[in-house]
Amino acid sequence: MPGGSTPQKFDVIVVGAGPAGSAAAYLLAKKGFKVLVIERGRGAGSKELYGGRVYAAPLREVWPELDKEAPIHRWVRKERISVVNGETVATIEYTASKPVSFTAYLPELAGWMAKKAEEAGALLVDEVRVDEIIVENGKIVGVRSGDDRVYADVVIDAEGANRLLLEKLGMVERASPENLAVGVKEVIKIGGKNIEERFGLEPGEGLAWVLVGVTSGAPGGGFIYTFKDTVSLGVVVHLRGAIKAIESGAFTDHVYKLVEGLRIHPYFRKLWADGDIVEYGAHLTIEGGLSFMPKKLVAPGFVIIGDAAGLLLNTGYTIRGVDFAVYSGKLAAEAVEEAFNKGGPTEENLKVYEEKLRDSFVYKELVKHRGIEKVMKDPDFFTKYPAMLTLTLGKLFEGEYEEPTILEALLSSAREAGVPLLSSLLKLLWVVRRL
Amino acid sequence: MNGEAKAGGQEVKMMKLDDLLQRNVYDVDEEPHIVVDYSKCDKCPTKPCVYLCPAGCYTLVGGRILFSYEGCVECGTCRVICPMDAITWNFPKSGRGIYFRFT
Ligand SMILES: Cc1cc2nc3c(=O)[nH]c(=O)nc-3n(C[C@H](O)[C@H](O)[C@H](O)COP(=O)(O)OP(=O)(O)OC[C@H]3O[C@@H](n4cnc5c(N)ncnc54)[C@H](O)[C@@H]3O)c2cc1C
Numbered sequence A: 001m002p003g004g005s006t007p008q009k010f011d012v013i014v015v016g017a018g019p020a021g022s023a024a025a026y027l028l029a030k031k032g033f034k035v036l037v038i039e040r041g042r043g044a045g046s047k048e049l050y051g052g053r054v055y056a057a058p059l060r061e062v063w064p065e066l067d068k069e070a071p072i073h074r075w076v077r078k079e080r081i082s083v084v085n086g087e088t089v090a091t092i093e094y095t096a097s098k099p100v101s102f103t104a105y106l107p108e109l110a111g112w113m114a115k116k117a118e119e120a121g122a123l124l125v126d127e128v129r130v131d132e133i134i135v136e137n138g139k140i141v142g143v144r145s146g147d148d149r150v151y152a153d154v155v156i157d158a159e160g161a162n163r164l165l166l167e168k169l170g171m172v173e174r175a176s177p178e179n180l181a182v183g184v185k186e187v188i189k190i191g192g193k194n195i196e197e198r199f200g201l202e203p204g205e206g207l208a209w210v211l212v213g214v215t216s217g218a219p220g221g222g223f224i225y226t227f228k229d230t231v232s233l234g235v236v237v238h239l240r241g242a243i244k245a246i247e248s249g250a251f252t253d254h255v256y257k258l259v260e261g262l263r264i265h266p267y268f269r270k271l272w273a274d275g276d277i278v279e280y281g282a283h284l285t286i287e288g289g290l291s292f293m294p295k296k297l298v299a300p301g302f303v304i305i306g307d308a309a310g311l312l313l314n315t316g317y318t319i320r321g322v323d324f325a326v327y328s329g330k331l332a333a334e335a336v337e338e339a340f341n342k343g344g345p346t347e348e349n350l351k352v353y354e355e356k357l358r359d360s361f362v363y364k365e366l367v368k369h370r371g372i373e374k375v376m377k378d379p380d381f382f383t384k385y386p387a388m389l390t391l392t393l394g395k396l397f398e399g400e401y402e403e404p405t406i407l408e409a410l411l412s413s414a415r416e417a418g419v420p421l422l423s424s425l426l427k428l429l430w431v432v433r434r435l
Numbered sequence B: 001m002n003g004e005a006k007a008g009g010q011e012v013k014m015m016k017l018d019d020l021l022q023r024n025v026y027d028v029d030e031e032p033h034i035v036v037d038y039s040k041c042d043k044c045p046t047k048p049c050v051y052l053c054p055a056g057c058y059t060l061v062g063g064r065i066l067f068s069y070e071g072c073v074e075c076g077t078c079r080v081i082c083p084m085d086a087i088t089w090n091f092p093k094s095g096r097g098i099y100f101r102f103t
C-alpha cells in the first residue's frame, strides 16, 4: 500500500490490472484524475491466462498506437474449425482478406496496458491483494488489504471472473458452476519457422483454431493459437456440464488429460512435434455473459467492468473478452468523468455507465447472441452431433466399393451416434434461428 | 506401438501432471491460501475436485481427500464446484503463487 509521501486518498481506485482495469485507469489518469491501480500479482499480467486472440478495433479506440507499440505476436489470417471424433477430424478453413485480430500473450499485453496507465500518471501498486471493498453509510469509499485502508471517491471493480470481492459485497451471488467454465492450456515452443511451415502461414501471420469433440462428453471445446514462436493448445469445459458428466460416469479422467489427449492426438501432434512445453495453466471463464452479469453495475462510488461485469461473449467459434473488457473500461472512464462534472459519483450520476454500455456494441452483441448459451451447455452439441458429422463424412469418403447417398449416410450415422432425428432437427432449427 | 514410441520426435505418451507443472514458475507461500475441511469431503458423493482441479491438488488417498496447495494455478475451479462448501478459498497474498509468462 502506498505510504509516506503518497496521499492515502485518491480520486479513483481500480482493483485489478487486467485489460479492463488498465484501460479505465489509463483514460482517467490521462484526464488528470489521481488514480491508484491495485494488482495482486507480481507485476501486471502475471496472473493472466486466456486463449490467445484479441480483436483490435475496440483497443485502438483507447490506444491508437496499439499496432505499433503493443506486444502483438501475429495477425490472424487463418481461421479453422474442426470437429473431432476419435481419430477422425473434419475441418473448415477460412482465410481472411484482411486481419482484424492478433495473437498475444495476455501477461505481456496486460503488462503493456498497465505500463500505458502508469505513463499517463496512474500509480500501480502490485503484490497487493484487495481483501474487501469498504462501505460506509451506504457508499463505497475505498478498499482494504490486510490492515491497510485506502480511500477514493470512486472504486472501479475490475477483478475478473473469480469475483471474491463482489460476492463479499453482496452484489452478486456465490459463484455457480452454471455460468462458469475452466480453460486449461499448454504452451509449446516450436520456433517461428516451424509455425509458418506447419500451419501454412506467412511470417507475421497467425492462425486461430477452434475444436469440437475434445472434451470427453462434457460441454466445451478446444483451441489452438499460434504465437511468435510458440503454439498454445487447450480446452474449455463448462463446469456444470462437467459435474453432470462425472455423475453420469461419462467423464472418468482428470481434466488435464483432455489437453494431453489433444497434444498427442495423431492428427494434431505433428504440428508441435519436437517442441518444448514451456508452460501449463488454467483460468476460469464465463459461459453465458448476461446471466453472469450483476443486477446493478454501479453503486454509490462504485463501478463494475470487464469480466467481473459478465461482459464476455463466447460464441463457440470466437471468444471476445479482452476487447469487451477494454471497451467497458473506456465507457466507465467516460462515465466517471461525467459524474464528477455533474457534482460527484453518486449512483444516479454513475448510471450513465449502464446507459453507455447498453448503447454499445458490447451489450448489443451479448443480447444478439444470447441463444448460444443454450448450445454451449447442451452436451449433445459436443458429443452426438460431432460424432454424427464425422460418421457421415466417413461413410461418404471411406466406402471402398460402394458409396451411400448423402441421405443414407446421414440416417445411418444419426442412428449410430444415438441422435433422434426429429427432435434434433427441431433443436437445430431453434438454435439456428437464434444464432 | 509401445509407450516409448515417438512421432516426429514427440512422445506419444501423455505426460505426468507433475511434470507439466514443473514447467511453471511459482513463488509458493509458506501459508496455504486454500483450506479444505476434510470432514465434509468424507460425505461428498462425487468429489468433482479430484477430476477438475487442473493442477491435481486434490487426490484420493485410501478413499480420503488429500489437498496440497503448492501446484495450484489459482483458477478458482474448486471453489465453484465444491457441493459441500468445504473450501475456504483465497488468492495467495503479496504476489505469491503462480507467475504466468506465455499464457
Ligand atoms: C481459457 C480462456 C480463453 C480465453 N480466450 C480469449 C481469447 O482468445 N480472446 C479474448 O478476447 N478473451 C479470451 N478470454 C477472456 C479474457 O481473458 C477475459 O475476458 C479478460 O481477461 C477479462 O479482462 P478483465 O480485465 O475484466 O479481467 P482479468 O483479465 O481477469 O483481470 C483481473 C485482474 O485483477 C486482479 N485481481 C483479481 N482480484 C484481485 C484482488 N482481490 N486484489 C488485487 N487484484 C486482483 C487479477 O490478478 C487480474 O490481474 C479467455 C479466457 C479464458 C479463461
Ligand code: SF4
Residues within 6 Å of the ligand: B036, B040, B041, B042, B044, B046, B047, B048, B049, B050, B058, B065, B081, B082, B083, B084, B085, B086, B087
Ligand atoms: S468437492 Fe468439496 S467436499 Fe467434495 S471432495 Fe472436493 S473439496 Fe471435498
Ligand code: SF4
Residues within 6 Å of the ligand: B034, B052, B053, B054, B055, B056, B057, B071, B072, B073, B074, B075, B076, B077, B078, B079
Ligand atoms: S484454484 Fe484451481 S488449481 Fe488451485 S486448487 Fe482450486 S482448482 Fe486446483
